[in-house]
Amino acid sequence: MTSPVRPSTVQDVARVAGVSAMTVSRALNAPDKLTPETLKRVREAIEQMGYVPNAMASGLRLSRARLVAAMLPTLVGPVFQEMIQSLDSALNRLGYQLMVGCTGYDAAHEAELLRTVIQRRPDGIIMTGITASEDGRRALLASRIPVVETWDYTDAPIDMLVGFSHVAIGTAVADYFASRGHRQLGIVSGNDARAQARIQAFKARAGELGLPPVTVSLTASPSTLGAGRQGLADILMRAPATSAVFCSSDTLALGALIEAQHKGVDVPGTLAVMGLGDQEFAKDAPPALTTVRVDGTRIGQLAAELIVSRAEGRTVDQPRIDIGFSIVTRSST
Amino acid sequence: MTSPVRPSTVQDVARVAGVSAMTVSRALNAPDKLTPETLKRVREAIEQMGYVPNAMASGLRLSRARLVAAMLPTLVGPVFQEMIQSLDSALNRLGYQLMVGCTGYDAAHEAELLRTVIQRRPDGIIMTGITASEDGRRALLASRIPVVETWDYTDAPIDMLVGFSHVAIGTAVADYFASRGHRQLGIVSGNDARAQARIQAFKARAGELGLPPVTVSLTASPSTLGAGRQGLADILMRAPATSAVFCSSDTLALGALIEAQHKGVDVPGTLAVMGLGDQEFAKDAPPALTTVRVDGTRIGQLAAELIVSRAEGRTVDQPRIDIGFSIVTRSST
DNA sequence: TTGTACGCGTTATCAT
DNA sequence: ATGATAACGCGTACAA
Numbered sequence: 001m002t003s004p005v006r007p008s009t010v011q012d013v014a015r016v017a018g019v020s021a022m023t024v025s026r027a028l029n030a031p032d033k034l035t036p037e038t039l040k041r042v043r044e045a046i047e048q049m050g051y052v053p054n055a056m057a058s059g060l061r062l063s064r065a066r067l068v069a070a071m072l073p074t075l076v077g078p079v080f081q082e083m084i085q086s087l088d089s090a091l092n093r094l095g096y097q098l099m100v101g102c103t104g105y106d107a108a109h110e111a112e113l114l115r116t117v118i119q120r121r122p123d124g125i126i127m128t129g130i131t132a133s134e135d136g137r138r139a140l141l142a143s144r145i146p147v148v149e150t151w152d153y154t155d156a157p158i159d160m161l162v163g164f165s166h167v168a169i170g171t172a173v174a175d176y177f178a179s180r181g182h183r184q185l186g187i188v189s190g191n192d193a194r195a196q197a198r199i200q201a202f203k204a205r206a207g208e209l210g211l212p213p214v215t216v217s218l219t220a221s222p223s224t225l226g227a228g229r230q231g232l233a234d235i236l237m238r239a240p241a242t243s244a245v246f247c248s249s250d251t252l253a254l255g256a257l258i259e260a261q262h263k264g265v266d267v268p269g270t271l272a273v274m275g276l277g278d279q280e281f282a283k284d285a286p287p288a289l290t291t292v293r294v295d296g297t298r299i300g301q302l303a304a305e306l307i308v309s310r311a312e313g314r315t316v317d318q319p320r321i322d323i324g325f326s327i328v329t330r331s332s333t
Numbered sequence: 334m335t336s337p338v339r340p341s342t343v344q345d346v347a348r349v350a351g352v353s354a355m356t357v358s359r360a361l362n363a364p365d366k367l368t369p370e371t372l373k374r375v376r377e378a379i380e381q382m383g384y385v386p387n388a389m390a391s392g393l394r395l396s397r398a399r400l401v402a403a404m405l406p407t408l409v410g411p412v413f414q415e416m417i418q419s420l421d422s423a424l425n426r427l428g429y430q431l432m433v434g435c436t437g438y439d440a441a442h443e444a445e446l447l448r449t450v451i452q453r454r455p456d457g458i459i460m461t462g463i464t465a466s467e468d469g470r471r472a473l474l475a476s477r478i479p480v481v482e483t484w485d486y487t488d489a490p491i492d493m494l495v496g497f498s499h500v501a502i503g504t505a506v507a508d509y510f511a512s513r514g515h516r517q518l519g520i521v522s523g524n525d526a527r528a529q530a531r532i533q534a535f536k537a538r539a540g541e542l543g544l545p546p547v548t549v550s551l552t553a554s555p556s557t558l559g560a561g562r563q564g565l566a567d568i569l570m571r572a573p574a575t576s577a578v579f580c581s582s583d584t585l586a587l588g589a590l591i592e593a594q595h596k597g598v599d600v601p602g603t604l605a606v607m608g609l610g611d612q613e614f615a616k617d618a619p620p621a622l623t624t625v626r627v628d629g630t631r632i633g634q635l636a637a638e639l640i641v642s643r644a645e646g647r648t649v650d651q652p653r654i655d656i657g658f659s660i661v662t663r664s665s666t
Numbered sequence: 667t668t669g670t671a672c673g674c675g676t677t678a679t680c681a682t
Numbered sequence: 683a684t685g686a687t688a689a690c691g692c693g694t695a696c697a698a
Contacts, residue, residue: 019668019669020668020669021669022669022670023669026667026668033668034667034668035667035668038667038668057674060673060675061673061674062674063674
């Protein structure tokens with residue numbers, strides 16, 4: 001089984017098996033249409049030559065790449081991992097492969113990346129966070145490729161949508177704190193569009209409830225322990241009476257917990273801390289972290305199903321899914 | 334600019350521009366070979382029709398997919414992220430795209446996944462951790478696709494290699510602890526092949542140095558806070574005199590720090606803790622975590638360069654790179 | 667059940 | 683500088 005310089009093709013296999021190329025193709029895609037005997041001959045030839053089908057050729061012929069692309073702001077950071085992982089495994093199960101692209105929270109780069117992604121004619125594209133660039137939207141629309149936007153909920157999606165409302169989260173967390181008697185609220189948060197939506201909703205609800213102004217500390221790095229520590233320090237300096245803080249990620253929240261302990265501030269006695277994401281470590285933090293849970297696994301799963309349904313020509317009756325969120329109460333509030 | 338049902342092709346553009354298909358192709362790939370005037374006409378037609386080249390067709394024609402595949406045990410967990418991120422951006426810069434595959438630490442799945450990956454005829458494949466399955470190795474070898482193995486160092490790589498020695502790490506950490514007067518050592522670790530290499534080397538060196546037996550606590554989930562807490566608890570129960578613990582990830586180490594604080598064990602006074610990975614949060618842990626640093630960004634960068642060099646026919650003079658590691662001393666030891 | 671002919675969209679090659 | 687032709691490897695449609 002020495003490997004030739006040029007990978008073998010259906011033709012090569014056909015020659016060896018003494019059949020036509022079509023028969024080899026059928027042996028792979030519709031084996032029940034062949035005589036058991038020929039099938040066996042072909043399979044032996046395939047084995048012997050180490051034949052591997054060329055997906056570019058079949059993709060070209062069928063206009064189906066069996067490929068799905070996912071665009072993300074970043075791979076670093078725990079936020080999207082659960083979703084990507086479940087997306088990947090769901091797609092694999094369904095016979096598709098996943099290609100990733102990182103936009104780095106940069107609209108121009110997103111648009112450029114989308115162009116090269118569309119060149120591959122993927123069967124679907126998963127956008128994480130609503131598409132930032134107008135160019136990107138246009139390219140996506142023009143491409144006619146099925147799109148699923150995720151991690152946000154909008155009324156004007158490009159195509160399909162699996163998300164949740166950041167406004168609803170901001171409102172719910174403000175309600176949660178208020179209902180437990182907190183009045184002086186704070187936020188430690190990153191500064192992307194979704195974070196802003198949460199912050200505005202949080203402030204708005206606090207206002208409606210007659211609470212004093214919310215102290216907001218924005219951080220450049222949305223999910224580092226250090227930023228969480230600094231963010232809390234910042235808030236306690238500017239508004240020492242703050243009794244509850246909403247952090248825009250569990251990592252920030254863990255940083256805040258560490259800073260609180262460092263400063264001798266009792267959690268939850270003096271200060272309540274809430275995270276976002278329900279990362280694996282949340283339950284093991286000291287004290288166990290109350291957090292907003294979003295089911296990333298389910299998002300990935302549903303996104304995969306939507307894309308594949310469309311790719312295979314089925315009609316999707318529910319193209320807009322709000323998967324919601326829940327607040328997991330633990331010891332930090 | 335209403336998008337037609339069928340994406341337009343070079344032929345369509347050619348018709349509109351009043352030129353041949355080849356001229357359109359040249360307008361994209363060798364614009365300097367055209368009259369400025371024709372170039373302009375073609376570009377207008379491209380713009381007008383929203384033409385996007387089909388990468389499958391060009392890949393088929395050229396036998397170059399401009400695609401690189403990366404195989405990983407898992408996407409969840411911070412370990413490989415830095416590398417993937419840098420791999421992705423380096424490849425993009427060089428005009429390639431990245432496709433990921435998750436093996437889930439499962440050799441059979443790895444082999445199966447490799448088959449489907451090879452079908453796309455990527456220009457290169459990046460393996461993370463030495464290839465587990467014999468089938469996988471064979472398929473890779475037979476495919477003649479350039480391969481870079483990473484995160485480990487072996488003398489018999491499939492093809493190219495960018496890694497570091499886990500044996501050297503185990504030895505170095507044992508030396509580090511011993512040189513600081515620690516005698517009763519412990520390890521909290523995951524249980525994959527690379528972890529085993531570190532553990533064995535750590536124990537061996539401790540033996541050579543005449544230290545008492547090392548207490549090893551293996552954990553199912555290699556990078557969760559909870560496992561770190563449990564691991565340390567386990568070790569302190571079985572060997573209360575342990576004065577230094579090597580954790581196989583920073584997350585485990587952070588869990589150990591939390592557990593130590595919980596139990597009132599002073600770090601580093603009574604117990605020294607070392608992590609692995611130098612995650613972003615290591616420096617902000619309480620106390621700042623001493624850890625083994627591996628430059629994932631550099632691994633990704635180098636792997637991308639090796640693959641692309643080979644894909645473009647250049648000879649690679651240094652196909653085996655040991656990027657080493659360093660111990661970053663902070664306050665936890 | 668098996669084979670023949672053609673086309674998917676692109677680009678290298680050779681010709682003009 | 684531009685065009686005609688052919689080929690990359692596969693699978694549909696039709697024929698035998």
